[in-house]
Amino acid sequence: MQGSGKSKISEKLADLTDSVQGSQAWNSIFRPGSIFRKGYSDSPRNRSYVIMNSVLYHLHPVKVKRHAVKVSYTLCLGGLSFFLFIMLTVTGIFLMFFYRPTAAQAWDDIYALQTSVTFGLLVRNIHRWAAHLMVLSVFLHMARVFYHGAYKAPREFNWVIGVVLLTLTLLLSFTGYLLPWDQLALWAVTVGTNMMGYTPVFGSQVRFVLLGGAEIGSNTLLRWYVLHVLFFPFITVIFMAIHFWRVRKDGGISGPL
Ligand code: HEM
Structure with a gap:
């Protein structure tokens, strides 16, 4: 009984997370490739996006020469x-x-x-x-x-x-x-x-x-x-x-x- 109550809460939380992460406001703040986006996966493409789309990281290129x-x-x-x-x-x-x-x-x-x-x-x-x-x-x-x-x-x-x-x-x-x-x-x-x-x-x-x-x-x-x-x-x-x-x-x- 207690277990099903808990799973209902976690289902509701998952629904809430889904609707927040799917909202236009959320996606206007977190650009493609952000770990906060829905369905983020640790792919080379997403890693490049993290650098290209972030103000904090964009001073550095996606690839840096070893000596640099x-x-x-x-x-x-x-x-x-x-x-x-x-x-x-x-x-x-x-x-x-x-x-x-x-x-x-x-x-x-x-x-x-x-x-x-x-x-x-x-x-x-x-x-x-x-x-x-x-x-x-x-x-x-x-x-x-x-x-x-x-x-x-x-x-x-x-x-x-x-x-x-x-x-x-x-x-x-x-x-x-x-x-x-x-x-x-x-x-x-x-x-x-x-x-x-x-x-x-x-x-x-x-x-x-x-x-x-x-x-x-x-x-x-x-x-x-x-x-x-x-x-x-x-x-x-x-x-x-x-x-x-x-x-x-x-x-x-x-x-x-
Ligand atoms: C407020 C002053 C300055 C700041 C904050 C600044 C900042 C930087 C930074 C962060 C870099 C990246 C590589 C490194 O750290 O060496 C850089 C590169 C460079 N800076 Fe400056 N710099 C300043 C003044 C100057 C001056 C006075 C010169 C020459 C007259 C200069 C010419 C260059 C050049 C040519 C590069 C490319 C270096 C390379 O490719 O090895 N900078 N600068």
């Missing part, structure tokens, strides 16, 4: 640069909750962040160290790519995208440098913008646009803040997406030496 997954080939420097960028984004968002980009408040906010915000000093230091490390890892990644001759056809375009990414990484680093609004930042940016003032023909205009005036001040801070937290990260994400897409389209990473 060796840490000793890429030293994971591109992946490390990407990881550091994600880390900078997460810690940067945290810092934004406590920082106001005005000449009157910026330095006080940074000081308060370090002295009275829980984990403030830790997160600020993670952000700073990750920024330094990203410059280093992007540079080493470029050196690795050069060593393997991966700048040659068919990867020339991705090399150019890489050069743009290196420039963006340096610009992100430099714009972030001004934000603490301390003596070091003020003078570093004064020296930097003075150098840019020597640009041929448009020198003084370039300097004026970068400073938001004739000399460094609140306008400069606001300008560099917007560039640092919005403009450059946004452009970097777009170029990273093209960079990763090209690695795939150029046939995965280059062959062994």
